[in-house]
Amino acid sequence: MGALDYFVVECPEPLGGEYYQRIVSTVLQDHDLVRVVAKIHVFIDPAVPIFVATGTTRKLPGLVSIRDFSDLKIEDHKVTISIANEAYLAPLLKILWDRFGQARVDQPDRLTIIMPLERDESEGLPDVVVSDPSEALYKDLIYAMQAIAPEGFKVRRQYYGNMKFYYVASENTLDEEINPLLSEKFRLMGESL
Amino acid sequence: MILVPVTYKGGIYRHDEIVDLIEDVGGYIIQKHFVAQEVVLQALVPRDDIELIRAIGKPLMGDIIPASLVGTEIAVVTMSLEIHHLPHASCDVAEYIRRNGAKTNMVGLARGFGKRIAQLNDEERDVINEHDLAIFMLGNFEMCIEKKLPVLRRGIDVPIVVCGGPSKEALQKIIDPPVSGYVGNVGRFMHRTKESDEIEKLEEIVAEITRVLDIRREEIAKDPLSVSPARLMDIITEQIPDIQDVTSPTPITVQVAGLRIKLPYDMFAGSVRECEIENGITIGAVADVMPSRMRDYILVRIKPFSDTNLVV
The missing domain is CATH 3.30.70.260 (ACT domain)
Structure with a gap:
């Protein structure tokens, strides 16, 4: 996959490794993650057995606040929110209900919300964070790793954040020796955990 | 003829x-x-x-x-029904075999995945044994196949064709005792088979199944069946009108040496046994009519000539 900066599948069985190279490539493309992942190193040893996927992501989109997808009109006793992107409507409503109570959140039509709020209550409202796209992307990434890993490897540990992720899976319990292995795989990519 | x-x-x-x-x-x-x-x-x-x-x-x-596989019922045994194995490669293989005339049934094992943890339960074993042949769709690693196949084949007495990631020679080397057929370089993959080399692989699977079933047919020819399964299908269709109400694509599935009738065993087994083939010879006289482990279907196993001294 040319779109990735680093893509290596390491396996003691060379033919098995080749098959997994194709599986990783197919799954990342199918889940639309090729542009998200920058580097990925997959290590599979069926003898142990263990599956380790380590990687880094490209810069992910930032947090989405109310001002990013709607037009706010703050008056003395009233706030009107006109929503431009319906995708954020449900999480926004949930936040507003939790904060002000359902009785004070009026929705005369699907894309308009009117709330009888005083100036002090509406302070900072435009900057309220509604969604974190990176959260969904990381979830997709871990889901993709589950699809790539051999199915029998049910015991797993996963991590994501700070533009890095790892996914370790095995049939057996995972012990502390995993940490040096993870560090080594990150080092091979020129990164550190 | x-x-x-x-x-x-x-x-x-x-x-x-x-x-x-x-x-x-x-x-x-x-x-x-x-x-x-x-x-x-x-x-x-x-x-x-x-x-x-x-x-x-x-x-x-x-x-x-x-179409070499017409009149056969084949079990495509996949290690689970998860996204890891379906739709590719298991469905691709099942569908391609179907194009060659076979009736395929996908048998998704409840705990077939893994190296150490793989298991086969008695229901799965019995369902597989009701088929003419079982294709085991295994994974990419020699080590795993070597370890798990003895567990998965335990109690299976129909011919087994193993598909796996390693080469055919490697499969032959690691599988002991040998199975009936091997197709290498068809392990776990997650893309659709559409390239010419992939289609050739599917052809290879069909050829291997045909080879294995031909051996089975030759064995049967040495001690022929008392009645042909296809003829029995016609007789049942004629004499048991309820079969017309079954909505399944194949209300009666023809096998190499038997039939699967998709009617409830308790209600219809008696009528099936009493169906007359000719000159007073009934199905009960030339075949075992048994309950199938697949739903509540009826399984008919035709006895050979040596058992009945009859060929109708």
């Missing part, structure tokens, strides 16, 4: 003439289905009459092609 498995594909218009012709020459229609304006017939026809059927079918835009 030697019956040859074939597939007839042609237009719907006047296709009943072909159906009548196949029946008149002594052949049997195993399966008939309609795809848009086309009809597909899976049939067993006398070898000498193939050209006649071809000639009559030609003006009806029909063609007759050999």
